[in-house]
Amino acid sequence: MVRSSIVTLYITSQSFPYTHSHYQLLSITIIPTKMSSEASTITSEPPTTAVVSIGSLSTNDTELTLGLPGGNSRKSGAKRTFSVTTDLKLGGTDRSSLECSVVRRSPSSKEQVVGWPPVRSYRKNMAKSGCKYVKVAVDGAPYLRKVDLELYSGYQQLLSSFEDMFSCFAINNVMEEMKLMDPVNGTEYVPTYEDKDGDLMLVGDVPWKMFVESCKRIRLMKNSEAGSSGMYKSQLT
């Protein structure tokens, strides 16, 4: 039994009446029509008429089809042909005539495209190479050094780098206090820093990331200047 019917719809003003389950949507053609008062006013494009071809499952062979190279492989049951009528101008980004309230961004620069290029944020974060160089002064040393705080993930690493840079030091972690010691003369150095407010702070009290953010410069202070040891207990996590 061959039956096919063409239904013309005004897509912008009516919901799609689809009641016959044995009909199969074959194509939608959009052609411009005259401006009507029911048209969407979101865009300045003229509203379009949709010409919808609905064919029954047993459409005859005179139906326009676009066969794939090598011929369609037909599965039993539903025939899956694809009719392309003319003027199918739905290509590219010309979707504005169908849009209602969904706003599309056309990215003006790469940064604006969400999720592109497809790199996991985990990897993006790991690859981030920040740069936060701060001066490191050691009491009694002739010159200062600089370290990039972004290179370290924690206080232990930072102290290790002080061990490297000022080769006379050894880290002295006594009772959770962070100190550096010169084994030659037994002098202890307490790591302190100047924060954004200009205050002199003990290194190690705040979470690492907070420290990196607020640290302006570092001073390894001789313990005699810092006050009697044990007066200020640092808290390491």
Place this chain on the structure above:
Amino acid sequence: MVYSLPEEVLEHVFSFITSDKDRNAVSLVCKSWYEIERWCRRKVFVGNCYAVSPGIMIRRFPELRAVELKGKPHFADFNLVPDGWGGYACSWIDEMSRAYPWLEEIRLKRMVVSDESLELISTAFKNFKVLVLSSCEGFSTDGLSAIASNCRNLKELDLRESEVMDLSGRWLSHFPDTFTSLESLNISCLGSEVSFSALERLVARSPNLKTLRLNRAVPLGKLSTLLHQAPQLVELGTGAYSSGIRSDVYTGLSKAFLGCKELKGLSGFWDADPSYLPALYSVCSRLTTLNLSYSTIRSPDITKVIGQCPNLQRLWVLDHIEDSGLNALALSCKNLQELRVFPSDLYAADVNVTLTEQGLVSVSQGCPKLQSVLYFCHQMSNSALITIAKNRPNLTCFRLCIIEPRTPDYLTHEPLDIGFGAIVKHCKNLNRLSLSGLLTDRVFEYIGTHAKKLEMLSIAFAGDSDLGLHHVLSGCESLKKLEIRDCPFGDTALLANVAKLATMRSLWMSSCAVSIGACKILSQKMPMLNVEVIDENGSLDSRLDSCLVEKLYVYRTVAGPRSDMPGYIWTMDRESANRI
């Protein structure tokens, strides 16, 4: 004759069958085989946690020992899935805690896991052995404390790429002194320092430790200590790989690596200082896996390392390797199977890194066993793709990302249709493909015609019309997962291929041209699919059927619509046709 075999014999035979596919086939033979099989199935893989409910799984497989679940769609990795989407492990873990007291292994990917769930895991399963949380989120180091404290027989704790609320590093110290069964530990995603002495003692008392992936905070100077405690390691992920100019660190490291006779895989290398690379030369000849993708070392240094690794099978690296490094790779590493080249600078228009299509062509030529490629670059040509396809018909996974969307062949300015066409035509066993560059509907015609074994396809900024999507849906017989963004594919192709969607695991379409009306129709026609519209712009009820949806996620399920959808997900309720 075979039907008269007693159950015990059949069960014994089935115990040698471990592949999921084979097990599924066995269960289809006859009713009694189905029954026997389901009672002795020990592990299950659920590719979409919403395709089935915990209850259904428990009813069918009452004696599982290992469960693997995946939650969010793949594009969640690239921030395309809003927060609160779902993928909650909670209900699964709750029900399994009651049904499987002897459960040993839980593997979750892209799921939301809470500390309470971790605590439950640690107490409910007396013989719990393996916890793998891949790209998961929702838990903190407190949950890890519970696992450490309570899982007496834990063998594997792998947090790969998860987002953990890092409250402190103290959790590691909760492994009791009597705990000695650890075989694999991956904490590379954690930010805060763990107590080094606790880590050292843990490693020292774990004679079976084979895999150790440290986090960035473990200083290089301490690495040799750990290696001395664990010379039997097979896979090592270093912490930060730099330490200023310290000759004693270097010497210590060299010596430690010399002692690692079993080491086959290396990763980590954050902030890698090239002067420390020679310390690991002694293990290079045995290396099969090398992940340098978190280090910014330059091509000459990378080349020196690679030159020492003739047995390399898997290499992950940044584009700093450049064409010159890839040429060297092609010469030295004849056993290479997998290559991933990640972009170092995501937004630079002009690159100071000379990585082009030539590097990939060289590797395709020089490495006969190459099967899997992930390659980020800025330019590509059809001729290069054709050459690669002809060189390597044994490719099974080909993911190319040309960073600027819609970039044409840089030589001819044509679309890259024929290049990718050659890939699908020559690589008959291709099961995964990601497209990029300027592409018309034609490339999809080639894919639909040739890519018969393709299971996963990722498409972005490609195609001209619905015809493209139609080619894929009607031609790719093995297609399981299709994810599409920013393509002019819409209602026609979708509705012409509704039956296909029930043969696939899932379909994702975002920023395409699918309308609300089409989603309603799809829902009506296919009750075995969940058709979920993601739209954060407010109620869909007031919008016309012609309005386009932001994002669409369609997947087959036997569990019905899910009950944990956030407010911005809309579905077609079977009862009330006006839900969307």
